[in-house]
Each structure stands twice: as structure tokens, then as C-alpha cells.
Amino acid sequence: MTKPKVLLVTPAFPSFVRQDIMMLLERYELIVNTYNWTQKTKAPLYLLAQFFHILVHIQQVSFVLVHFGGYWSFFPAILGKVFGKPVYIILHGTDCASIPALNYGSLRIPLLKWFCKKSYEWASMLLPVSQSLVFTENNFLQKERKVTNGFMAHFPNLKTAYQVIPNGFDVEFWKLDKGTKKKPDSFLAVLSAPQYILKGGDLILELAKRLESCTFFIAGMDKPSGLDVPKNIQFLGQLSAEQLKAYYQKTTFYFQLSAFEGFGCALCEAMLCGCIPIVSQVNNLPEIVGNNGVLLTHRDINLLEKLVISRIQSGVTQEHQNEVSSTIINNYSKAVRKALLFNTLPYAH
Missing domain, CATH: 3.40.50.2000 (Glycogen Phosphorylase B;)
Structure with missing residues (x-):
């Protein structure tokens, strides 16, 4: 039986992305789109290459799945909308945060924040790995000052649907060995x-x-x-x-x-x-x-x-x-x- 094709976009392959890929392969045929987005000077070239890669494949896939919001989620989101393909963006953390004092968070960078905002607006659904990526606040850094984050904190008028899907772990591999003395x-x-x-x-x-x-x-x-x-x-x-x-x-x-x-x-x-x-x-x-x-x-x-x-x-x-x-x-x-x-x-x- 032929598996439905899916366009998977990711800027990197940490263990949780690799694990998702193995899960998805049970059900879908994956077309993977990735570039070394850490090379920021090459980002315009990657965007151009990604645009044409998506154009070639978009009509043959059932939907588009993107890990992390960023520059790489922009064209998948807009082209998915143009061609009527559902686009899901899995949000992992930095794509929902801005903490300038610690030089952390994609949303502290104005241009990157705009790319994320447009991606989230055009997506069919956002899939944050925790409810705290929707909205959170704490005063951990300074007792007197609360820090607010989450995509709804930064984009309060966002209407895109979301579904929290927590990360999952291989409970057989990461297993307490009762024979090992701590x-x-x-x-x-x-x-x-x-x-x-x-x-x-x-x-x-x-x-x-x-x-x-x-x-x-x-x-x-x-x-x-x-x-x-x-x-x-x-x-x-x-x-x-x-x-x-x-x-x-x-x-x-x-x-x-x-x-x-x-x-x-x-x-x-x-x-x-x-x-x-x-x-x-x-x-x-x-x-x-x-x-x-x-x-x-x-x-x-x-x-x-x-x-x-x-x-x-x-x-x-x-x-x-x-x-x-x-x-x-x-x-x-x-x-x-x-x-x-x-x-x-x-x-x-």
C-alpha cells in the first residue's frame, strides 16, 4: 500500500526530531527539506533554494510538517496556503521566546520575529510541545520583574489553532537500572x-x-x-x-x-x-x-x-x-x- 507523502522541514536533527522522523516513517513517506541555517550569511540562498524545492514537491504531498518556527518555516507556510496543503509547525521553545538579557529567543530579533509571526499566521495548526509555549510568565530571573513569553504573549492577535503535543521518550532505553548503585x-x-x-x-x-x-x-x-x-x-x-x-x-x-x-x-x-x-x-x-x-x-x-x-x-x-x-x-x-x-x-x- 502506498504511503501518503509528507514534506518535512527542519533546520537540524536533534534526538527529538530524529525520533519523530522514525515515528512518521511508519505511516508516511517523507520528503525532507533541510539546510544549515546556522550559516546566517547563506540564509538568502537557502530561502531561494527552499522556495523552488517546495514548488517541485508541494503538489504531491498530503501536508507539510515543520520543526521550529524560523526563517525556514516562512515559505512552507505561505506555499502550503497557496496550494491548499495543511501546514503544521511544531514549536520547541526558542521560537516562542525573547529574553534579551540572556541573548536568548528567536523573537528578540526583529526580522526573525516577523518571519515567525507570518509563519504562525499562515500555518494550519501550531503544535507546541508544552502549554507554556502558548503563554507563560515567571520572575525567576528577578523577583521584582515578571518575564512573559509564549507565542500568544508575543502575538496576542494570532488566530491559528494549536494543539499541545508533549515530547515523548523511549522508556525502555532511558530505564532505571535497579542494579546500578547511585x-x-x-x-x-x-x-x-x-x-x-x-x-x-x-x-x-x-x-x-x-x-x-x-x-x-x-x-x-x-x-x-x-x-x-x-x-x-x-x-x-x-x-x-x-x-x-x-x-x-x-x-x-x-x-x-x-x-x-x-x-x-x-x-x-x-x-x-x-x-x-x-x-x-x-x-x-x-x-x-x-x-x-x-x-x-x-x-x-x-x-x-x-x-x-x-x-x-x-x-x-x-x-x-x-x-x-x-x-x-x-x-x-x-x-x-x-x-x-x-x-x-x-x-x-
Whole structure:
């Protein structure tokens, strides 16, 4: 039986995009459109190439699916409208945010914000991975000042329909190994060098200096030059999924201290492996951890130290680890995302 064709547009292939591709291939034949959009000087050439690529294929596809709003979502949205093809844009985080103080968010750049706005207006439906990408506000950065984000915060007159479809995770791969003993008073965070401040890397470094008897790991980046790094913190660099899982398995606590977080994929992976979460009270992070984690209400190192010491003193049992893992299994499995995607996206032979 011939599968319906779908035009899939993505600027990159992080693990959650690759996972969606594997799901979609069960049901659709994919025509993938991608360019290295990080090369900003080549963006006009990519736009031109993309325009003609879409023109060639648009009439043979059932619909268009775009990951992330950006320059690359503009022509898919407008050409889909012109040719009567449904266009779905999956929103992941940066495409719904503007935090100039941290140099974060596509919507802080006027031209890129305009491209996103027009893409969202012309799309058939937006598929944010969390409700917080629709609208959210918090005062995590400064107690006295609330920061508001989400596509409805930036585009309050937007009429496009949306459906929240959370990310999903392979609960068999990211699985708590009850035979692995976790290192006491150990902490892990996953972040890249450009995300160091955004995801609280500086807070973790300062905490490591204060809690000398604890062990800290930061995956995703190498040791930063020019910083005073204590002996009890290790920068692990880029890790494979298997290597990262091994660290999740042996670490007791996991940090997600982001000032903004589209979803929190690494957080969910760590929780599946039984790590007790310590997270900032932003976006959907409190919703993900439920009653199984520690919430940092403000970006305050003294408050963080107090919360961490209190949580260490409370102790961690196997039951705690099982509860943390079960929270993700029950709410954010790959099967749940697949069912929601397939129920939302059209399917006609």
C-alpha cells in the first residue's frame, strides 16, 4: 500500500526530531527539506533554494510538517496556503521566546520575529510541545520583574489553532537500572557552552565550591577556560546516548535550572533513570516533576544551596527513584506522543 507523502522541514536533527522522523516513517513517506541555517550569511540562498524545492514537491504531498518556527518555516507556510496543503509547525521553545538579557529567543530579533509571526499566521495548526509555549510568565530571573513569553504573549492577535503535543521518550532505553548503585550526594546537568548561563551552569559551579563533599557533573560542554573550577566538578564534554545514560544511572540528583525551557528533554531522561530533579520554577518544569522534585523559585545561589542541603538531608530511597521514573513513564512516553501526533495529522491514501 502506498504511503501518503509528507514534506518535512527542519533546520537540524536533534534526538527529538530524529525520533519523530522514525515515528512518521511508519505511516508516511517523507520528503525532507533541510539546510544549515546556522550559516546566517547563506540564509538568502537557502530561502531561494527552499522556495523552488517546495514548488517541485508541494503538489504531491498530503501536508507539510515543520520543526521550529524560523526563517525556514516562512515559505512552507505561505506555499502550503497557496496550494491548499495543511501546514503544521511544531514549536520547541526558542521560537516562542525573547529574553534579551540572556541573548536568548528567536523573537528578540526583529526580522526573525516577523518571519515567525507570518509563519504562525499562515500555518494550519501550531503544535507546541508544552502549554507554556502558548503563554507563560515567571520572575525567576528577578523577583521584582515578571518575564512573559509564549507565542500568544508575543502575538496576542494570532488566530491559528494549536494543539499541545508533549515530547515523548523511549522508556525502555532511558530505564532505571535497579542494579546500578547511585553515588551519594552526586549531581548532574546537561547543557552546551552557549547555554551555560541560560541553564544555570554558573549557579552549579558556585554550588560546587560551597558543597565540597558533593560531586558534580556537567555533560554537553568541555571545561570552560578562565573559570575557577573546583576539583569536585567534572565537565564531561559531548556524550553519546549510552554514555549519558550511564551517568544518569549512577547520579542521584539532576539539575534543570533554566531561565526558560521549552520542554526539558534531558530532565525527563534523567528522571526515567531515577534521578531526583532539582529544577527552576519556569515553563512546564514544575508540571513535569510533580511532587517528586525540588523547585527553585528564583535565580538565587543562597536559596539553591539551602534547598539542596535540605534535600540531601532528607535522603533518597529506591521508592523515591521509582516514583520519579514512573512519573515520566505514565505521562511522557514515546507511545503517548505518537498517538497524539497520529490523531492530529491527516492520513489519507
